[in-house]
Amino acid sequence: MIPRKLLGNAQTPDGTGELQLSRRGDDFFISYNGRELMNSRMHGSEDMLAEFACKPIAARPRARVLVGGLGLGYTLAAALAVVRKDAAVVVAELVPAVVRWNRSLCGHLAGHPLDDPRVTVEERDVCVLLKHARSDFDAVMLDVDNSPDSMTQAGNDWLYGTKGLAHICRALRPKGIVTVWSAAPDRSFTQRLRRAGFEIEEKTVSARSCGRGGLHTIWVARRPD
Template sequence: MLPREEIATAKIPGGDTLTLISHGRDHIIMLGRDELMGTRMQYSEEQLARLTLERLGTPKPRVLIGGYGMGFTYRAALEKLPEGGSVTVAEVVPEILEWAEGPLAHLTAESLKDPRGEIVLADVAALVDDAVDGTTPRYDAILMDVDNGPDGIVRDGNERLYTRTGIARMRDALNIGGLIAIWSAAPDHKFTGRLKDAGLKVDVRTVRARPNNKGPHHTIWFAQRVR
C-alpha cells in the first residue's frame, strides 16, 4: 500500500486546517480527517462549470467562481468559455494559490496565466455584494464550490450563503437569465425549496465523482434568474 505523505498545511480563516497530501501520483486536500477534494474524483467539479456554461448560451458571459480548490472548476470554465467571456475566482486561503503554483502546478496547465481569468484573494460573498451594490457589473453565472454543500460548511460564516438572504443576494448579483450553480456532496430538499422561494427556476442534477460513472454521487443545483 502506498503511504500518504503530508506536503503542506494551511489555516482556513475562521475554519479548520487544510492539509495537502500526496498518495502516489494522486493528491488530496484534507479538512481535518476528511477528504475535501482529490485528483481521483474531480469530474463533478468540472461538470459544475461545463453544465453551467452549456445552459447559459450567453455571449461574453461574466462568470464568478467561489473557491479555487485544485482548480478543476476554474480550468473547466476556461475550456468552455465563449469568446469574450471572463472568469473571476474568489479564494480566501493564500496557500491554496501557492500550492497551485508549486506542488500542484501540473494540474493548473496554463490556466493561471490565462488572460481571460483572474484569481483574487477575497470572500466570494464580498464580490457578490459588490455586484449587487453596483460597484462592479453583474454576473451571468455564479458557481459555488466553497463548501461540501449547504449542510457541509467548511468555513465559519459561509452559512449565510445558503440562507434566504444569501440566495437573494446571489440572485440580485445576476443579470436576467443568469445562473447560480452550487456543488454539494449530498442532496438537500430544504435548500431546493429555498432556491424556489427566491423566485429562481431550479433544476437539480446528480453527477458522479468520476467520469467512468463510478465514485460517489454529488449534487449540483442550477438556479436561473428569470426576472
C-alpha cells in the same frame, strides 16, 4: 501501500481550521481539519458544475463568470474550456495558500488554469464578493463546502440562506445561472432556492467522468429575468 505525504498546510482566515494539501503517488488531496474536501482522482462532478453553469451562457459576448473555491482547479479549467476567448473568469479563494499551491505544487493537475489570461484571482471570501456584486456575472459556480452547510468556515452558511441567495440573485445578470455542488441532496435547500425566485433543476451526477464513483448533487438555478 504508498504513504500520504503532507505538502502544505494553512489556517483559514477565521482561525477555526486548517487546510492541508497532501499527495499519495500521483493523487493529490485537499482536506479541512483532516476531512477530505477534494481529490484529484474524482473530478467529474466538479467539471459538470462548470458545464451546467457556463454552457447556457457561453455564446454571450464578454461573459463574466465567478468560480467560488479554487480547490485543485478543475471547475475553473472546465469553465475556461466552455466560455469564449473574450470572457472574464473571476476565481474567489478564501485561503491564499491554495492559490500558491495551484501556482506551484498542483497546478499541472487541471492544466495550469491560473495561467489563462482570462482569469483574475481574488484572494478573499466569495461571500464578501457576492455581497457587493450587482448584475456582475452571467454565471456563478459554488463549491466551497461539501453541501449547502458550512464546513470550511461558519460564515459560509450565509451563502445557502435566504439573504445569501437574494444577494446571489442580485449578483447575476438577467437569465444568469448559479450552480451549487453538494455531496448529497438537500430538500430544504432546494426549497430555499425556489423561494428565492430561481428556476431550478437538481442534477445527480457521477463523481467520476467515466460514470463510476459515488453520486453527487448539483443545483442549477437560473435567474428568471
